[in-house]
Amino acid sequence: MQPLVESVFYWSDLFGTAVFAFSGVLVxxxxxxxxxxxxVLAAVTAIGGGTIRDLIIGADNVFWTVDSLYLWVILVTALLGQYIAKLPRRLPWYILPLADAFGLAIFTIIGTDKALSYGTSGMVAVVMGVITGVAGGMIRDVLAREVPMVLQREIYATACIFGGVLYTGSLALGITPLLATLLGMSGTFILRVAAIRWHLSLPAFSLNR
Structure with missing residues (x-):
């Protein structure tokens, strides 16, 4: 991947880290x-998924241990977020969900791609992409003594799966990595935004008759 593209993805990843950290601040x-x-909630939300991914795939180093800028982003977000959340003039309601959907798309493809780079199969890579995108939020919700959103009817992990399959499938078909990345990210982002806009959800499992 070209240096410019890598730079864009790196800063986009940091943006996603800040967005996820802010969701932890709100909780x-x-x-x-x-x-x-x-x-703590900001940190586990932002880097929890990527940490679990790196440990599972046997990465040489967990990503934030070799790049402390992730920790600084989390710390600054946690400190400023407490002030921003109290401002009387709030941002439009759709800003944070859209930013979260973008962060989810970035995390999913980065996680999937990193797993592939360590020699995993396409299916395992998709799972790693899902873990990167949702595991931090699950840890946050558990610490908050709530049922994780991803385990309810929200189309969240499903969006990660869709984007990961698009990405790995595109690579398997010989599509260039850049285009495959754009397809995977777009798939995750569009499905998540559609779920928010039209209140789409998965059918719930219930034993009640």
Whole structure:
């Protein structure tokens, strides 16, 4: 991948890290946690999925241990986020969901691609992409003593699966990595935004008759 493209993806990844960290800040604020609790929830949401992925695939190093800028982004987001969340003039409601969908798309493709680079099969790579995208939020929700959103009816992990399959399938068909990346990201982003816009959800499993 060209250096310019790699640079764009790197800064997009940091943007996604900040967005996910801010979602952790909001949950911590709703639960009236102290400053340390805010930082913990911000951190696990932002880098929890990528950490689990790197440990599973046997990466040489967990990504944030060799690039501390991720930690600085989380810390700054946690500190500023506590102030931003209290501002009387709020952002339009759709800004954070759109930013979250973009971050989800970035995380999914980065996770899938990194797994492929370590020699996993396409199916395993898709799973790693899903873990990268959703595991941090699951840890956040567990710490907040809530049922993780991804385990309910939200089309969230499903969007990751769709994007990951598009990406790995495109590569298998010989499509260039850049185009495959754009297809995978677009698939994740569009499906997630469509679910938000039209309130799409998966059917719920219930034993009640």
């Amino acid at each position: 911590a604020g709703r639960l009236r946690m102290d400053g340390f609790g805010v930082i």
